[in-house]
Amino acid sequence: MRKYMLIFIAACFYYSGLVSLARWWTRKGSLDGQCLIILNYHCATGGDLHSHLLYLRRHYRLLHLEAALEELYTPRKDESFRRAIRTPLVITFDDGYRDNYSHGFALSRELQIPITIFLIPGYLESGDYFWWREHNRLLRRTQVEEVTVEGRTYHIDQPEERHALSKAIDTHLRYAMSVAQRESFLESIRKELVIPSSVDSEEEPSLPLTWEEVQDMEKSGWVSFGAHTQHHPILAYLADPAEVQYEVEECRTQLEQHLGHPVRTFAYPIGQIQHIGEGVPQAVKQAGYKWALTTKYGFNTPRSEPYLLSRIEVDVSQHWLVMAAEAAGIWGLFSRLRWIPFIRKHFTNATS
Numbered sequence: 001m002r003k004y005m006l007i008f009i010a011a012c013f014y015y016s017g018l019v020s021l022a023r024w025w026t027r028k029g030s031l032d033g034q035c036l037i038i039l040n041y042h043c044a045t046g047g048d049l050h051s052h053l054l055y056l057r058r059h060y061r062l063l064h065l066e067a068a069l070e071e072l073y074t075p076r077k078d079e080s081f082r083r084a085i086r087t088p089l090v091i092t093f094d095d096g097y098r099d100n101y102s103h104g105f106a107l108s109r110e111l112q113i114p115i116t117i118f119l120i121p122g123y124l125e126s127g128d129y130f131w132w133r134e135h136n137r138l139l140r141r142t143q144v145e146e147v148t149v150e151g152r153t154y155h156i157d158q159p160e161e162r163h164a165l166s167k168a169i170d171t172h173l174r175y176a177m178s179v180a181q182r183e184s185f186l187e188s189i190r191k192e193l194v195i196p197s198s199v200d201s202e203e204e205p206s207l208p209l210t211w212e213e214v215q216d217m218e219k220s221g222w223v224s225f226g227a228h229t230q231h232h233p234i235l236a237y238l239a240d241p242a243e244v245q246y247e248v249e250e251c252r253t254q255l256e257q258h259l260g261h262p263v264r265t266f267a268y269p270i271g272q273i274q275h276i277g278e279g280v281p282q283a284v285k286q287a288g289y290k291w292a293l294t295t296k297y298g299f300n301t302p303r304s305e306p307y308l309l310s311r312i313e314v315d316v317s318q319h320w321l322v323m324a325a326e327a328a329g330i331w332g333l334f335s336r337l338r339w340i341p342f343i344r345k346h347f348t349n350a351t352s
Contacts, residue, residue, distance in 0.1 A: 006319075006322055007319045007321055010319065010321040010322040010324070010325045010331070011321050013321075013324075013325045013330050013331075014321050014324055014325065018330060019324050019325055019328045019330055022328035022329055022330050023059060023087065023328050026087050026299065026328070026329065027085075027086065034071075034072055034302055035087055035088075035299050035300070035301055036068055036069070036071075036072045036087075036088050036089075036090070036299065036300040036301075037060070037087060037088070037089040037090070037299055037300075037312065038065070038068075038089070038090045038092060038293065038300065038309065038310070038311040038312065039056075039089065039090070039091050039092065039311065039313075039314050039326075039327060040092055040094060040271075040293075040295055040311040040312065040313045040314065041091065041092065041093045041094070041104075041314060041315065042093060042094050042095055042097065042315070043097050043099055043100075043205065043206065043315075043316060044097070044099045044100050044102075044104030044107075044316060045099040045102075045103050045205050045316065046317050047315065047317040047318065048316065048319075048320065049103065049104065049107055049316045050107055050111075051320040052314075052316065052318075052320050052323050053091075053107055053108075053111050054111070054320075055323070055324055056089060056091065056113070056327065057111060057113055059324075060086055060088070060089035060327070061085060061086040061087065061088045062088075062089055062090070062091065062113050062114055063088050063089070063090055063114060064090070064114045064116055064224040065090045065092060065116040065224060065226060065265055065291075066224065066265060068088050068089075068090045069265070069290075069291050069306075069309075071088065072088075072300060072301070072302055072304075073302055073306070075302075089327065090116060091113070091114070091115045091116070092115070092116045092117070092118065092226075092267070092293070092311065093115060093116070093117045093118070094117075094118045094228060094271075095118065095119075095120060095123075095130060095208075095228065096117055096118070096119045096120060096123070096208055096209040096214075096228070097130075097205065097206050097207070097208070097209070098205055098206070098207045098208065098209055098210075098213070099205035099206070100117055100209060101209055101213040101216070101217060102205065103205075104117075105213075105216075105217050105220070105222070105223055108220075108222045108223060109220055109222050112222065113222070114222055114223070114224065115222065115223055115224075116224045116225065116226055116265070117209075117217075117223060117224075117225055117226070118226045118227065118228035118265075118266075118267040118293075119209070119225055119226070119228055119255060120208070120229060120230070120231065120232045121230055121250070121251055121254035121255060121258075122230045122231040123208040123231075123232070124208055124209060124210065124214070126208075127207065127210070128208070129203070129206075129207065130206070130208065130232070131173045131182060131186060131232070132170075132173070132174070132232075133206060134169065134173065134186060135166045135167070135169040135170040135173070136166060137203065138169065138189065138190065138193050138195060139156065139162060139165065139166055139169075139193075141193075141195050141196060141200075142156060142194065142195065143193070143195075143196070144156065144192075144193060145157050147165070147192050147193055148192075149165065149168060149169075149189070149192070150168075152168075154168075169189060172185050172189075173185065173186065174234060174237075175234075175237050176233065176237065177237060177238060177239040178238060178239060178240065178243060179233050179247075182233065211258055214258065214259075215258070215259075218259055225255060225259060225263065226263060226264075226265035226266060226267055226293075227248070227252050227255055227263055227265070227266045227267070227289070228251065228267050228269065229247040229248060229251050229269055230246065230247045230250045230251045230254070232269045233247060234269055234270055234275050235247065235248075235268065235269065236274060236275050236276055236277030237275075237277075238277075241279070241283075244277070244279075244280060244283050245283050245286070245287070248266065248280075248283055248284050248287045248289075249287040249288075251266075252266075252287055252288060252289065262288075263289075264288075264289055264290040265289065265290070265291050265292070265293065266284050266287075266289040266291070266293070267292070267293040268280070268284075268292065268293070268294055268295075270295065271293070271294045271295030271296070271311070272294065272295055272296065273294065273296060273308075276294065276308075281307040281308060284307055285307055289307075290306065291307065291309060292306070292307040292308065292309065293311055294308055294309065294310060295311055295313055296308070296310045296311070297310060297311075297312060297313070297332050298310035298312075298332075299329065312326055312327060312329075312332070313326075314326050314327070
């Protein structure tokens with residue numbers, strides 16, 4: 001019911017003309033006469049990406065990320081032309097899930113829409129499961145009924161204890177102070193939970209891309225790539241600054257070796273300011289990148305800090321009307337005014 005209420009609110013925004021007005025204001029009213037919207041997806045399946053892309057192609061000027069950023073930071077003399085054209089928008093996918101190739105790339109090529117994918121070379125090499133999905137996957141595939149972690153025994157058949165174990169696993173992985181510490185814990189918990197080595201059909205779309213798939217997309221001209229660290233640690237939590245530097249530098253080195261050209265864009269893992277850490281933007285700059293993207297909400301202008309660029313988080317599971325309101329900035333505006341949280345809270349209380 002909550003999902004349908006959000007769609008109803010988004011429909012009101014759209015069919016009242018508010019979304020159209022917001023798009024017009026973004027195109028005409030930015031202080032510098034320029035504005036760049038960057039959307040942040042992850043998986044390409046689990047919703048209706050096709051409808052999303054058709055809407056975006058109809059109402060925005062879709063560009064590869066580097067081309068859009070070059071345009072944003074390059075002064076133009078013909079202001080009237082710049083204000084007349086549609087607002088530029090970039091579609092990005094973080095992490096490099098296999099369905100970015102099987103579904104996202106297929107749609108990109110069919111509809112002739114450029115997309116940018118941020119890759120994690122360590123996972124491309126290993127083919128392992130992404131650590132941030134493991135707390136759910138491990139409990140879904142475990143073959144034991146109870147397990148002891150750090151002196152506490154969890155009875156997995158009991159929902160409350162199953163949830164507590166899932167949270168404990170995620171906390172260990174998320175706050176690891178080094179990649180080695182994270183991987184050591186993962187190896188031990190997989191053994192304790194007796195996880196089968198086989199891959200089921202549900203897991204296939206969320207496995208990492210392969211280098212062959214990356215190169216196939218690269219050749220098409222419709223997909224460009226950026227860096228997302230070597231192993232996807234949360235950079236603010238790493239104890240050793242040298243490991244931070246390695247994660248951002250080695251990622252670029254590996255990508256350039258496989259792609260055969262410079263990689264100039266970087267996306268911070270998780271991407272909120274508290275997950276980036278002090279000094280990390282400088283490390284990214286020293287590694288040779290020209291721009292870096294956060295997941296901090298907002299649009300970008302020529303005055304935006306190049307190493308703390310904003311994005312709008314969206315998901316294929318959202319109805320295209322919700323995504324349209326997000327891309328136009330309406331959803332973020334009303335959320336900041338606390339209207340949407342107020343409606344969500346009271347609607348949930350009324351139907352629970």
